[in-house]
Amino acid sequence: MPVPAFAGIDIGGTKISALIVDDGGGVLARGSIPAPVRSGGAAMADAAASLVHELASSAGAEIRAAGVGAAGVIDHETGTIRAASATFVGWTGFPLSRELAESLGVPVGIENDVNAFLLGEAAAAGIRDDVLGVMLGTGVGGAVIIDGELRRGPHGAAGEIGHTPGYSDIVCTCGQTGHLETLASGTSIGRRYAERSGEHVGGAREIAERARQGDADAAAVFRRAGHALGLACASAATLLDLPLAIVGGGVAEAWDLLVPGIDDALRTDAPVSGIPLQIVPARLGGDAVALGAIETARSAALVPTS
Ligand SMILES: [Zn+2]
Known part of the structure; x- marks a missing residue:
């Protein structure tokens, strides 16, 4: 059978x-x-x-x-x-x-x-109500579950947190300027590191290795990415009363290197509701x-x- x-x-x-x-x-x-x-x-x-x-x-x-x-x-x-x-x-x-x-x-x-x-991560974590998902991959994507339901939006385009503005003065892959993706995607980690150090060393994983070996430029690139990510999560949480953000994708594998920037953002820009916002790494790989x-x-x- x-x-x-x-x-x-x-x-x-x-x-x-x-x-x-x-x-x-x-x-x-x-x-x-x-x-x-x-x-x-x-x-x-x-x-x-x-x-x-x-x-x-x-x-x-x-x-x-x-x-x-x-x-x-x-x-x-x-x-x-x-x-x-x-x-x-x-x-x-x-x-x-x-x-x-x-x-x-x-x-x-x-x-x-x-x-x-986000559906997969929320199910694995037993989350039934409200959560933000952010994927730091080649680009940066986002998703929102509200009252236990995915919020897709009338055009299927809700949650595009990677293309929200105000994080830098760098041109984004979409042609606009300053989007979260210009700092927090795997591609951007590589480019921002190359700009600081003058070296092109490939992807986020290699740059994370360098940061762990004491390379200050590499650490700074991840810290800036973490800070932008923290600000973006705080904005979404403030707007929608979200207590939790789950962050996945290749860049999030270097979670230890993002945390200092995330903490900076939560120290200065936590949701004014006073409700603690948790920003956690994805667990399903x-x-x-x-x-x-x-x-x-x-x-x-x-x-x-x-
Ligand atoms: Zn963009």
């Missing part, structure tokens, strides 16, 4: 990962493949479907529904990608939900990857988006397919 199961798929800019879990949430199989981002939406959907088929068959699982966390702004009415970064060729306008439902033969729920990250996508799959399973 095949085991009834759900599939959670994380579609990112470099790889596609998937998890197969049983009814109780136990992981039956996991795997990942390189994402064919330059080959168009159909190639991405095919690759994701093949991965799920392969994992399900190796686990002896019968998939009931699948959920996807995907980069880009999602149109929840149609299950298409409304807007996405230029890295993803043929992704904007692609009917991801319908294509995957056809290949997998099951209902498919779709969610923005940062929303899925690379599984968060796929696990959050499984929450979406469970919801999709409850909606009859038309």
